[in-house]
Amino acid sequence: GAGVSQSPSNKVTEKGKDVELRCDPISGHTALYWYRQSLGQGLEFLIYFQGNSAPDKSGLPSDRFSAERTGGSVSTLTIQRTQQEDSAVYLCASSRKRDQETQYFGPGTRLLVL
Amino acid sequence: AQSVSQHNHHVILSEAASLELGCNYSYGGTVNLFWYVQYPGQHLQLLLKYFSGDPLVKGIKGFEAEFIKSKFSFNLRKPSVQWSDTAEYFCAVNAANTGFQKLVFGTGTRLLVSP
Numbered sequence: 307g308a309g310v311s312q313s314p315s316n317k318v319t320e321k322g323k324d325v326e327l328r329c330d331p332i333s334g335h336t337a338l339y340w341y342r343q344s345l346g347q348g349l350e351f352l353i354y355f356q357g358n359s360a361p362d363k364s365g366l367p368s369d370r371f372s373a374e375r376t377g378g379s380v381s382t383l384t385i386q387r388t389q390q391e392d393s394a395v396y397l398c399a400s401s402r403k404r405d406q407e408t409q410y411f412g413p414g415t416r417l418l419v420l
Numbered sequence: 421a422q423s424v425s426q427h428n429h430h431v432i433l434s435e436a437a438s439l440e441l442g443c444n445y446s447y448g449g450t451v452n453l454f455w456y457v458q459y460p461g462q463h464l465q466l467l468l469k470y471f472s473g474d475p476l477v478k479g480i481k482g483f484e485a486e487f488i489k490s491k492f493s494f495n496l497r498k499p500s501v502q503w504s505d506t507a508e509y510f511c512a513v514n515a516a517n518t519g520f521q522k523l524v525f526g527t528g529t530r531l532l533v534s535p
Contacts (some may be wrong), residue, residue: 348527351523351524413462414463
């Protein structure tokens with residue numbers, strides 16, 4: 307079946323601009339996670355959704371970062387006033403209720419802030 | 421809080437050599453343990469996982485890992501590597517029996533297998 311999909315694959319933006327990253331989880335998966343993979347920091351958790359609510363936002367690095375999920379499916383991660391240190395690969399993962407500890411990852415969005 | 425250590429950042433092996441990648445975690449409670457692999461240009465894929473039961477778990481592509489509770493370790497092994505195993509390997513943990521939980525990852529080990 308279809309896996310987690312993310313768009314765009316690559317995004318180049320100028321410092322100070324806002325960006326939106328999209329994640330489509332595997333159909334029927336109730337939990338959705340955002341992570342960031344950057345040089346020197348490894349893979350860091352950002353936020354997770356259970357349905358449309360976000361019980362854990364502890365990993366969001368600043369108030370410039372926000373995320374929402376609608377209809378229990380698609381999620382958007384928004385970064386406002388991007389900074390060069392936001393350059394990273396943003397990964398989305400989802401998991402299903404019956405095997406909720408196992409997360410399946412998408413291909414990521416590579417963000418470069420100039 | 422959980423943390424994961426992968427002591428080998430880069431490993432270079434010849435084909436047919438045996439592989440063991442170290443992973444140690446820190447957490448006061450019961451954990452689930454995972455190994456993920458990221459092949460060049462591809463996304464993270466699950467290799468294997470341990471939740472409970474037999475501490476020796478077998479995954480895809482001939483990989484296995486052993487959970488040693490007393491050592492807080494979950495080392496990944498493969499008896500004979502292939503060139504196609506060249507990838508980055510990540511160990512990860514989350515808290516067990518708590519529902520949806522974030523994964524805490526190690527920093528990864530880059531494996532290069534020379535033909």
